[in-house]
Amino acid sequence: MNNAEIHETAAAPRFRAKRGSRLIKQIAKRYDLYLMLLLPMAWYLLFQYGPLYGLQIAFKNFNPGKGILGSSWIGFEHFQRFFDSYYFWRLLWNTLSINLLSLILAFPIPIFLALLINEMRSKSYSKLLQNITYIPHFISVVVIVGILTVLLSTNGPVNMLIHALGGSEIRFMESAGWFKTIFIGSNIWQNMGWQSIIYIAALSGINPQLYEAAKMDGASRMRRIWHVSLPGIVPVIVILLILDIGQFMNIGFEKILLMQNNLNLEASDVISTFVYTTGILKGEYSYTAAIGLFNSLINLTLLLLVNRFARKTSETSLW
């Protein structure tokens, strides 16, 4: 997505100056590059901008038989229904809290891991650690939830251990209290290695002379991490943070849905799963389009805020 944006912003002023036939000539000359651009552009138009047209059903009483144009307008009624709904505050709270907790807990860990791997003297150990931590990323969500269910069931190994240590059994998967811990914990386990790769790459790009200079000045290992490594990867951290915020309201949909049951719904009911169960399974397209739109608006607001904050404080931002 960034590529396309960068292309556009970088290329636009130049062409605007040349205009008309010169622009066409320019395009003709570089036609192969433009051809390559065609496919991603088509993808964007078709899958990202095309559906925007359908968003209007959030303000309509959509009946698929009558089509999007044929359905009647009803204004903000669906939004009103959602705000008045018993589930509104719970959905909003769960969505925000799960994502915020994920961000606070899960975001720093790949950074620590990358620093750790970077500092390891034995190359083979660091490779081993890297491999072990990023392999879980390749296991599908369905399998992960299956593993969790087996491990955490009442007669699973975790509860057997608790029994052996004299504790009483805990129904992990069937209690609202444990849901967020399990969800975020397993997310960290699954993704920390994968996400650390980009930081490791950034770390390896830091000029070794900086380390040597720091060493000469008598900086300890921790000092070197603090004053050389971390500042070196701050731009990457900020960009990844902003990108994460861009996905803020949507992450974990599949996994949450798979882990959901009536006993943990109190903690696991989030906007995206609610949209799926009510919209697709019960056919309430208009209502859930409105909810989805609301979800996106929150997300957009967050993204703008964080981007602005990042630009002010660290001079690194998406735009």
Add this chain to the structure above:
Amino acid sequence: MRTHWGKTISTVLIAALVLGGCGSGTNANKNASEGGGVSEVSKEGFPIVQEPVKLKAFTRIAPVNGPFKDMPVFQDYEKMTNVQMEFIESPTDGFAEKKNLLFASNELPDIMYRSAITPLEAVRYGAGGQLIPLENLIEEYAPNLKKLMEEYPEIRASITTPEGHIYTIPGIVTLDSARTDKRWINTAWLEKLNLKVPETLDELYNVLVAFRDEDPNGNGKKDEIPLTARTGLPIVAAMSGSFGLDQQFGYNVNIVDGKVEIWMGNERNKEMLMFLNKLYQENLLDPEIFSHTEAQYLAKQGSGNTGVFFDQTNNNFLPIADQYTGIAPFEGPHGDRLQSQGAPVPRDQGAFAITSVNQYPEVSMRWIDYFYSDEGSTLLRFGREGEHYELVDGKPTYKPEFSTAETQPKLTPYAGGGAPHLISEYVASYINPPQVQEAQKALDPYMPTIRYAAPMFDEETAQKVNVLRNDIDKYYEEQSTKFIAGALSFDKWEEFQSTLKKMNIDELQQIYQDAYDKMAK
């Protein structure tokens, strides 16, 4: 330069054609199937049409089934009728999603088969013009179905909208024992522990305690499951009758003296949930009841390690069937003894519908009607006489090699449930063997006199019901589960009641009352 341009333009053109091509599929389909003359449809006998007609049917396929095109019924029926039915098969998992997406994207097949279209969906898609009204077609082209509708008036009531339209046809079950889940109890354990069949809930409790503590399977371990049921709240439907709570309209509804009551906030419901909570806390109710899958539940039946469970047939535990007996409902604390769980005669609602793109509605109606006769139903369920089944005492019975759990579902689309056809005594040798008939007899005295199917509302009311029930049903399901599992204390009962009130349960009740009043007229 010129060649470059040519390439660019052709690439753009190709892209446009490819992109545009997606949308035109349905039109092409329409044009291709036009030209078939409707006048050629014969009103009686076979073939239905002289020139072969092709139709597309969207259908649900159960995990146990094989491909529909390999089933003898559809192979033979195609030759009989000259109608080539192409099935678009969707697995049970994710079927509801696929079905709704078909309607939402307006990419319709000709026929919805075994499609479980709910009354609310039928009204929505019917009023929107995606499903066509069938009442006139039934009148002219469906003699078998018409006869059944005259014989069982509740069928017409359950599928006709207030405007008088019929958008879907149900699977019709005139066989009583195919509409209830029997109460199976492990008589081997009862005998071993010297206990008698429990008649009341208190006796049931004592029996379950004995099952749990006295090691009836004799392996020295406390691994017996005293009571289990399908995942989630079916246990409520199974037990509610003992507390005087009926299940009318396919919902939590009591009808007493013409008054409709949605009993979810009723004190009787609290008593029931407290009873189930007690069973759950004391490990008398399967601790996995809210998390096990359907397959795991069926496996538990066959393990012989369960005390009491509920199922329509004995198919799933045939090898150990003689260890179990079907028993009567338990008498509750207020003397109620009702078999509240049970389906109406139009059991599988929305099993068949014709969409607006179908060029041959008359052919389609004649095609489906045959399966509402004993003859057609036999073909559907048993295949070819002599090859797949034989007549035993005048009734079709599978040959042994086709009556196993592996072969039977490959033979017929009814395995897995919900297929549009008639299930009568005549065609039910497999699901209605003597043991199941016995079990049904135990339930018979306690069946309600009439069982109403979910009513049809007009479009506006249906929409309102949809809005109300979305919140209420979700809330009831979640809170009941928590009450039973002990995750929610009964101190919160009043909050539960007042939340139901806030969700306008009274308005919903009034809508059902109006529907009932209209029906009673």
